[in-house]
Amino acid sequence: MREAVRQLKQRVGVRGALVMTSDGMVVAADLCDGLAPDSVAALASAAVGQALRAARDLRLGRPRRVLLTASFGRLVFVPVDELMLVIVTEPSLDLELTLLEIAGPAQRIRELSRLNAPL
Amino acid sequence: MGFLAHSRERIRLSRMRRRLASEPRPHAIAELARAYLGLGEAEVAAEVLQSGLSLFPASAELARVRLLVASEEKVRRLRAAKELVQRRPCPQAALELADAYRSLDRWDQHAQVLREALERYGENGTVLAQLGELRLHRFLESAAAADALAAEDLLRRALDVEPEALKPRLLLAELSYRVGGVPHARAQIARLLAIAPEHERAARLRDALEREQPGDAAHAEDFRSLLAEVEERMRLLHGRLPWEEETAAEDAAARERAPFAEPGAEAEALARISGAERVLLIDERGAAWGAARDGAFDAAVRDLAALCQRAARGMELGVPASLVVEGESGAFVLEMKRGALAGLALPARVDAGAAAVAARDALERLVRG
DSSP states (O other): OHHHHHHHHTSTTEEEEEEEETTSOEEEEEEOTTOOHHHHHHHHHHHHHHHHHHHHHTTOOSEEEEEEEETTEEEEEEEETTEEEEEEEOTTSOHHHHHHHHHHHHHHHHHHHHHHSOO | OOHHHHHHHHHHHHHHHHHHHHSOOHHHHHHHHHHHHHTTOHHHHHHHHHHHHHHOTTOHHHHHHHHHHHHHHHHHHHHHHHHHHHHSOSHHHHHHHHHHHHHTTOHHHHHHHHHHHHHHHOOOHHHHHHHHHHHHHHHHHHOOHHHHHHHHHHHHHHHHHOTTOHHHHHHHHHHHHHTTOHHHHHHHHHHHHHHOTTOHHHHHHHHHHHHSOGGGOOOOSSHHHHHHHHHHHHHHHHSSOHHHHHHHHHHHHHHHSOSSSOHHHHHHHHHHHHTOSEEEEEOTTSOEEEESOOHHHHHHHHHHHHHHHHHHHHTTOOSEEEEEEEESSEEEEEEEETTEEEEEEEETTSOHHHHHHHHHHHHHHHHHO
């Protein structure tokens, strides 16, 4: 899992990536300097929890992803089965390309989480 | 993914593919293509999509995934070109990298790579011609004499390096024609057709030039004087240059456009334009207008805006601009600007990106108003 996250971080424009449980526990992380995994996970957990609650209230169906774009960066949350993949990218990156860059590693993390899941 | 996991996934996808052959469904086909893409097998993904689109040609989801597959191919090409430039730097590698950026519509990087190649490798006909073409396009948008002069300089330099090259000569002829330098354009086209008599675009330009009246032509010897002559003649004829007229007309239209006259009507219009089921506009003082609003939706818009502020500040991402929550049955879009908010609830069939653009525009007008 750590290797998958490390590879994700190496993608163009990706500042950091983190896999966490829904309650904010860090499973694997590779973030740029200045971002502490535990703080990011705590914030991300609160943010994504609220966004997913809103998705449920608004009847948006099973969540696919949450994107937050700000002046200095973009946050992408992708649910991976029971886990959550959080990616911090440059704000200027083309969104479709960013999602493409993420698709492969996200699939790999999904595979790994299934392999590690208790039987 | 390890070899074993990769093989297992391939077997799973092959089974899924066989099942879909007997019972095809557009969403499942799109998922299958995405999965192949995740495995790095873009060609198989393209194949799956091709057969899916032959069965469901109107499927927006399949069309969207096909776009992703095409983009993936372009991204791969970009990666390969970057590696080539690092491994074996040469003008051809730089041109390949520039072309890869161009295929992705990354025009700034395209121009940057070309400029660096020019500095690093000196005068290269293809690099100069491509830079000249870029500058010509910019001239067509800006109508600024400086762009026309720069384009002409680059294209002439390209021809100095490769006098028999067709593209820079054709572009030079088109540039001359567009600024009214008909004799200049004719001379370039005659030379080009002498080299390549079958060149269709050149032949079409020659025909257009032949239809020009002799009195309309500008005759100055060099391009700078030609531009000055054209400008002077146009001023005498019309009092104002055509592109100045266009700019003046655009300015007048912008002044005439009412800045967000009635927010309620704007919210209704935004719902209509974006295809949103619900819309909420909130100005920086907290006043709200909407279409098909309800309490839960209003609360979600306000709560999520506060959440974006907290998350962006906590992660030092600056000022939040937008939030998109995508689900299988729809999406929620929130645009934020200077304390004003636009929230939209979208059904699954609506493109969230296009809706976000419409919301941004409405918000811009709300803030300006």
